Amino acid sequence: MEIEKKVLSFCPQESHRGVDIGFVVEKFLIDWGIKNVFTISADNASANDVAIEFLKKFFQNSNKCLLNGKWTHMRCVDHILxxxxxxxxxxxxxxxxxxxxxxxxxxxxxxxxxxxxxxxxxxxxxxxxxxxxxxxxxxxxxxxxxxxxxxxxxxxxxxxxxxxxxxxFGTLYVTSNTKMKSTLYFALILDPRNKVKYLVILLEDRYGKEKMEEKKKYIMDSVYELYNDYIRIHSPSTTSSTTGSSNSSSILGKCQNPDATTPKPPLRNKLREKMKTNIVETIGELEKYLKEGVEEDSSMFNILDWWKVNSP
Structure with missing residues (x-):
C-alpha cells in the first residue's frame, strides 16, 4: 500500500490573513464535495493556526469532525527541522x-x-x-x-x-509532526500482520520495559477514543435521522393526536439502552479484531484487500 498524492486545486492567494486562507480552502472543499477531512498539514505560521481554527468550525458544523478537531492540525516536520x-x-x-x-x-x-x-x-x-x-x-x-x-x-x-x-521531503512521505506519529501507530495496529503484539515490541525497543506500558496505554486509549467517535458519526441512528426526515414529516402531519408521537419515559429509556447495546457491539468488533491472531506476513499480502473481505 502506497500513499498517493493528488493536486486538486492550485490558486494564488493575495491575502495572508488566516481567515481568508481558511475561506479559500473551505470554498475548495465545498466545490469538490469533500466532507470528511482527518488532518491538514501546515507550517507554523500564525496565519495557518487561524486558518485551521476557521476550518475546524466548518467541519464541526457538518457533524463530520472527528474528536472535535483534535487531530486536524498537523504541523509540517520539515518546517520544524x-x-x-x-x-x-x-x-x-x-x-x-x-x-x-x-x-x-x-x-x-x-x-x-x-x-x-x-x-x-x-x-x-x-x-x-x-x-x-x-x-x-x-x-x-x-x-x-x-x-x-x-x-x-x-x-x-x-x-x-x-x-x-x-x-x-519526498512527495510520498508523511511530513507532519509527532502528532502524526501517533496516527501511524493506529495504522500499525490496524494492520492484521502487526496488531498490538508488534506495537509492544516496537515500544519496548524504543522506550524500554518501564515506559512501554505507559506509552501503550496512551496509544490504545487514543485508538478507542477515535473509533468510538467513528461510531458516533457513522452509526445507523445518525444516518436514519437525516435520511428519513422528509417522509416522517408527511406522516406526522396526518396524526390526529400529536401526543401519540411523543416518546414516553419508559420508551425513551428503552431507546437509550438499545443505543448503548449497539455501541458495545461495535466496540466488541474492535476487541474481537485485536484478540485474533496476526496474519502471516508476505510480499503478496494486500492490506486493502484484506479489510475489504474482513470488514464487518
Whole structure:
C-alpha cells in the first residue's frame, strides 16, 4: 500500500490573513464535495493556526469532525527541522556567512573556478586580489583556518538533519509532526500482520520495559477514543435521522393526536439502552479484531484487500 498524492486545486492567494486562507480552502472543499477531512498539514505560521481554527468550525458544523478537531492540525516536520537548524546556525553565523560568501563568489564564473583549482594548494586569498577586495567590500573578512574548522564541525552536526529532511521531503512521505506519529501507530495496529503484539515490541525497543506500558496505554486509549467517535458519526441512528426526515414529516402531519408521537419515559429509556447495546457491539468488533491472531506476513499480502473481505 502506497500513499498517493493528488493536486486538486492550485490558486494564488493575495491575502495572508488566516481567515481568508481558511475561506479559500473551505470554498475548495465545498466545490469538490469533500466532507470528511482527518488532518491538514501546515507550517507554523500564525496565519495557518487561524486558518485551521476557521476550518475546524466548518467541519464541526457538518457533524463530520472527528474528536472535535483534535487531530486536524498537523504541523509540517520539515518546517520544524528547518527552524531548529536555522536557530543553531545563528550561534556560529559569522564563520558560516564568510565561507558561504566565498564559495558563492568563486562559483559565479568558470574562470574563478579554474583559478581556484589552480591555486587550491596555495592561499587563494593571497593570490587573488579581486577576491580580497570584494569580500572586504561585503563587510566580511578572509576565511581563517578557525572559520573552516567551525564550518567543518557544523557540517558534521547537520548531516543527520540533512538526511532526515531528504528522506521526508519526498512527495510520498508523511511530513507532519509527532502528532502524526501517533496516527501511524493506529495504522500499525490496524494492520492484521502487526496488531498490538508488534506495537509492544516496537515500544519496548524504543522506550524500554518501564515506559512501554505507559506509552501503550496512551496509544490504545487514543485508538478507542477515535473509533468510538467513528461510531458516533457513522452509526445507523445518525444516518436514519437525516435520511428519513422528509417522509416522517408527511406522516406526522396526518396524526390526529400529536401526543401519540411523543416518546414516553419508559420508551425513551428503552431507546437509550438499545443505543448503548449497539455501541458495545461495535466496540466488541474492535476487541474481537485485536484478540485474533496476526496474519502471516508476505510480499503478496494486500492490506486493502484484506479489510475489504474482513470488514464487518
Amino acid at each position: 528547518n527552524l531548529v537548524v536555522q536557530d543553531g546556525i545563528k550561534k556560529v553565523y559569522n564563520p558560516v556567512e564568510i565561507i558561504r560568501w566565498a564559495v558563492k563568489w568563486i562559483r559565479q564564473s568558470p574562470s574563478r573556478i579554474r583559478k581556484f583549482t589552480k591555486f587550491a594548494k596555495l592561499r587563494y586569498d593571497l593570490e587573488e586580489y579581486e577576491f580580497r577586495s570584494d569580500i572586504e567590500k561585503a563587510g566580511l573578512s578572509i576565511p581563517s583556518p578557525s572559520d573552516w574548522q567551525h564550518v567543518r564541525h557544523l557540517c558534521h552536526l547537520l548531516k543527520p538533519f540533512c538526511d532526515v529532511t531528504e528522506r521526508i
